[in-house]
Structures are given as C-alpha cells and as structure tokens.
Amino acid sequence: MNVDAGEQVGLSCPSCSPDLETVHEVLTTGGGHVTVECGECGHVHKESLESEDTEAVDVVVSQDGESFTGRSEFGPEETVYEGDEFIVETEETIAQVRVTSIEVGPEDRTSRAAVEDIETVWTRAVDNVSVDVTVHPREDSDEGSRSLEVHVPGDFEFVVGESVEFGDEEFEVQGVHVRESAEGDYKFPKLGQDGDVVFAKDVKRVYGADESSAAWSAW
Numbered sequence: 001m002n003v004d005a006g007e008q009v010g011l012s013c014p015s016c017s018p019d020l021e022t023v024h025e026v027l028t029t030g031g032g033h034v035t036v037e038c039g040e041c042g043h044v045h046k047e048s049l050e051s052e053d054t055e056a057v058d059v060v061v062s063q064d065g066e067s068f069t070g071r072s073e074f075g076p077e078e079t080v081y082e083g084d085e086f087i088v089e090t091e092e093t094i095a096q097v098r099v100t101s102i103e104v105g106p107e108d109r110t111s112r113a114a115v116e117d118i119e120t121v122w123t124r125a126v127d128n129v130s131v132d133v134t135v136h137p138r139e140d141s142d143e144g145s146r147s148l149e150v151h152v153p154g155d156f157e158f159v160v161g162e163s164v165e166f167g168d169e170e171f172e173v174q175g176v177h178v179r180e181s182a183e184g185d186y187k188f189p190k191l192g193q194d195g196d197v198v199f200a201k202d203v204k205r206v207y208g209a210d211e212s213s214a215a216w217s218a219w
Ligand SMILES: [Zn+2]
Pocket: 013, 014, 015, 016, 017, 022, 038, 039, 040, 041, 042, 043
C-alpha cells in the first residue's frame, strides 16, 4: 500500500466487515503501518504496509448507464469470481462494485479466472443502483401498467407485501425477479411470498400494485 493521510482506500474491517472491503480513510502513516478508520462503523485499526505483492487489474464499472475505468489491486494467487464484490478507486470516485464478467482475452469472457489471466474485470456499481419497476394499476382503474426506474442504495430492501414510496409513486411490492448473477443467494429466481426480501442490487425487476391514489379513494 502506498498511501497518504486523508486518502480513501478499500480494506476489510475487522469490526464490521471482515470479508468484504469497506471504504476506509487513512488517518496517519509511518513506521511501516497505516492507521485507518472504517467509513461504515468508525472502527480505527492499523494495517501493515508490508503487504504482499499485488497485481493491478483494469476494472470497468457501469453505473446508471455510464461506465468508467479504474484499477484494483489483487493478490497474485487470487481468483476472481463473477458475483465478487470489492471497492474500485479512480481519480473521480470510489465505488463498491460487483463482478459481472471477466475478460481473459479478445472476446473471451468467463465467470472466474486467476488474477494472472485477467485482462479486464467488468463490474457494476452496487452502492447505488437503478431498479426497474413495473407498476400494475388498481383493478378499478382503466390505466395500463407503467414502468418506472427508482434510484436507491444497493442494500435497500424490497419486501414482498410491503408498500414503498418514491416521490409521488407509491406501490405495494408483489413480486421480485432476481438477477441471474444473484440467483444463488435466494430460494427462487422469482419471489412472490409475503415477507420475501430482496436487496436492490440483486433486483432485475420489481412488480408492484399501484397505491399512488388508493390511499384516499379507498375511503
Ligand atoms: Zn467497520
């Protein structure tokens, strides 16, 4: 690690997130160590600067229809899998991302690869995501279904049977179609039982029942 105080780096946090990296701010450097503070829980800990050799890999991040390129450090023995999450730093931004595919050669993409074989890791940002929603009208309405896109943190929970409100839009979640890359984390690729919970970053599409005007007309 070659960092200065005030910089932000992605590190695992022994207090709140030992397995996934969180954003840390570098407080002090010196003596072969850096002192860092976890941006999630505020835990302060030291990290050794004598880290093993790492390899920098090109990472493409898509976020809300745009994409930018950064680099991430991996251990030389590491294997990167589709679905892995880590933090990418570029000059403009720092983002939590999830691997969508791994390029190991021209037009050759795979779902897992050793770091030494990787040319580019393709990812999408999951700290903030856009979610597609189809809202069905109430039964007594003559309007058709409509589509909307809502912007939420990646760990926002859609709960089947519960109502959510975004600006003027209000709907009850009736079902959620899970992204292929996250299907392993859920019972079914399509969830529709009351109480089923899906994180926004795992959502392919939410299906809802319109409640935008039902609140008062029902009375
Ligand atoms: Zn923490």
